[in-house]
Amino acid sequence: TSPKIKVDLDQSTGVAVMHMQNPPVNSLSLDFLTEFCINLEKLEMDKSCRGLIITSSVPKVFSAGLDIMEMYGTTPERCGEFWKAVQEMWLKLYSSNMVTIAAINGFSPAGGCLISLTCDYRIMADNPRYSIGLNETQLGIVAPFWFKDTMVNTVGHRTTEMSLELGLLYNPSEALKIGLVDHLVPEEQVLTTATQTMTKWLAIPDHARQITKSMMRKPTADKLTSNREADIQNFVSFITKDSIQKSLRVYLEMLRKRKG
Ligand code: CO8
Secondary structure (H helix, E strand, C coil), X not given: CCCCEEEEEECCCCEEEEEECCCCCCCECHHHHHHHHHHXXXXXXXXXXXXXXXXXXXXXXXXXXXXXXXXCCCCHHHHHHHHHHHHHHHHHHHCCCCEEEEEECCEEECHHHXXXXXXXXXXXXXXXXXXXXXXXXXXXXXXXXXXXXXXXXXXXXXXXXXXXXXXXXXXXXXXXXXXXXXXXXXXXXXXHHHHHHHHHHHCCCHHHHHHHHHHHHHHHHHHHHCCHHHHHHHHHHHHCCHHHHHHHHHHHHHHXXXXX
């Protein structure tokens, strides 16, 4: 199978660009997550790499979030393995020593939004058709506490509360207004702006920035690290319920119909 992740590391700047290329919608399947984490680990260990830009090679979509087919009609074993990989990706990204910038060049619901939120900075294409947010409740499922924590740490408690309950997806200007993204630029400038912004972040001494990042984020990451197994059990028992499977089926049917 062809790689679902392409990494370009510029040795002269120490900046890597990670392109997600899992058509049609960069959904986060177990295979995708595994490959993502392997690439991330390599970059994290590579002393010459100091910054990471995450973007999509798929037109119009940054990432459609978790692969719904990994949560629908599968076995508890597979489900558990899948969830462990989701946790792994989040822990690695949220605790990364690198400067991470999300170059959001398309739709970014749920898991796509989560990836963006783990980054140090978010730049989004100013296309009113795109949207970003944690829309889990619209699928009849519930964003876990660490998704919630990541959003609270970015936009605050009240905005997160309303946003999660209603499963809101925000267009780019709304997302900017609430602080869900940091900067909007025309679509064709997303990557160049990310590169320019990276230069600014990399001007700060690594050790000081890394210790500061850890001070801000470690308590949130530790909450999951010390509860991983329980969180997996919780996910598996929730997602395999008949009523939840039914909600997912209805949502999948809606996606197919909407296609037209
Ligand atoms: N997983 C699997 N398949 C998907 C997903 C997905 N997340 N999203 C889209 N697809 C499929 C579609 O069903 C379609 O399949 P097919 O061609 O077989 O009909 C194909 O990908 C292409 O999709 P579209 O035709 O819809 O493509 P568009 O370019 O028109 O739209 C969008 C792209 C906007 C991304 C649209 O596909 C969309 O809105 N997708 C749904 C996104 C979504 O709601 N994701 C939420 C996933 S849940 C999650 O990430 C966190 C879960 C936390 C779990 C907590 C439980 C306790």
